[in-house]
Amino acid sequence: MTKTFTQNDVIRYVYHETSAKETKEIEKALLCDAKLEEIYKEVLSMKADLNKAKKVPSDKVINSILNYSKSLNLPSNK
Amino acid sequence: MEKYKISDSQLVSLYKNGNEEAFEQLLTRHKSRVFTTIYLIVKDNYVAEDLLQETFVKVVRTIKEGRYNEEGKFLPWLMRIAHNMAIDYFRKEKRYPTIIMEDGSHVFTTLEFSEDSIESKQVRQDTHAKLRELIQELPESQKEVLMMRHYMEMSFQEIAENTGVSINTALGRMRYALINLRKKMKQFNIAYDQNIYPK
Structure with missing residues (x-):
C-alpha cells in the first residue's frame, strides 16, 4: 500500500531532507497521486526560479576582495 | 546542495597555506548566495556590495589569523557572518530601508545569455x-x-x-x-x- 504524504513532506523531499526510505516511498507516491505530483512540480519549479533569481555582485567588488586577500600577509597558526 | 570536486574544507586548508586561488574558488562558489542573502535583507544594491566586502574581509582575516574553527562547516559560518552583517546594518541605521527598484542593467552582466535576444x-x-x-x-x-x-x-x-x-x-x-x-x-x-x- 502506498503511504500518504503531506505538502510538507514534498518540500522536505525537494530540499533533499528525506531519509533514503522516505525518498523511495515519496517517489512511489508521486507516481500514483496526481495532486501530490502537481505540488511537487510547483515546488520544484519555484525552487529553480529562486536559484535563477540569485544576484551576482559586480566584478569590481569581487576584485577588491581578492586584492585585499592578496595584500594581507598575516602570520597564521598553521 | 551542489557537489564540488574539492570541498570547502579542503579549499580553506589550501588557503590557510597561502594558496590564493583556493580563496578565489571559495569566493566564486559562494558570492551569489551571500550577496543575494544580504540584498534580500538590506534591499539596496550598493549597501549589499559593501556588506559583501565586509563579510569576506572578516573571512580573510579570521582564516589568515588562524582563528577559523576547523570543526564548523565553512558555508554556515560564512552565511552567519553575512546575515549578522546585514542585521547589524539595520541596527546601526535604526531604520528599515526604502525599497529601491532595480533597473537590472548590470546585475546579470556576468551571466551568459549569449544566444538570447x-x-x-x-x-x-x-x-x-x-x-x-x-x-x-x-x-x-x-x-x-x-x-x-x-x-x-x-x-x-x-x-x-x-x-x-x-x-x-x-x-x-x-x-x-x-x-x-x-x-x-x-x-x-x-x-x-x-x-x-x-x-
Whole structure:
C-alpha cells in the first residue's frame, strides 16, 4: 500500500531532507497521486526560479576582495 | 546542495597555506548566495556590495589569523557572518530601508545569455527582479525561513532551532512562502505579457 504524504513532506523531499526510505516511498507516491505530483512540480519549479533569481555582485567588488586577500600577509597558526 | 570536486574544507586548508586561488574558488562558489542573502535583507544594491566586502574581509582575516574553527562547516559560518552583517546594518541605521527598484542593467552582466535576444534577456531580468521584490514583500516569518533554507542552506531542523519554532512550523512557513511566491509570479507574468503584447 502506498503511504500518504503531506505538502510538507514534498518540500522536505525537494530540499533533499528525506531519509533514503522516505525518498523511495515519496517517489512511489508521486507516481500514483496526481495532486501530490502537481505540488511537487510547483515546488520544484519555484525552487529553480529562486536559484535563477540569485544576484551576482559586480566584478569590481569581487576584485577588491581578492586584492585585499592578496595584500594581507598575516602570520597564521598553521 | 551542489557537489564540488574539492570541498570547502579542503579549499580553506589550501588557503590557510597561502594558496590564493583556493580563496578565489571559495569566493566564486559562494558570492551569489551571500550577496543575494544580504540584498534580500538590506534591499539596496550598493549597501549589499559593501556588506559583501565586509563579510569576506572578516573571512580573510579570521582564516589568515588562524582563528577559523576547523570543526564548523565553512558555508554556515560564512552565511552567519553575512546575515549578522546585514542585521547589524539595520541596527546601526535604526531604520528599515526604502525599497529601491532595480533597473537590472548590470546585475546579470556576468551571466551568459549569449544566444538570447535582447528582448528575452530583458524579460528574464524583469522576472528575476520581480521575484526578489516579492520575496521582500513576504511576511517576515516566511521570508526568514525561505532565506535560511534556500540561500543560507540551513536544514529545517537548524531553522527550527534558530527561530524557536517546531520543524513543522518552519516547513509550513516555507510552504506558504513558496505558494505565495508562485501565485504572485503567475499574476505578474500575466500582467507582464499583457503589457508587452497588448491585444
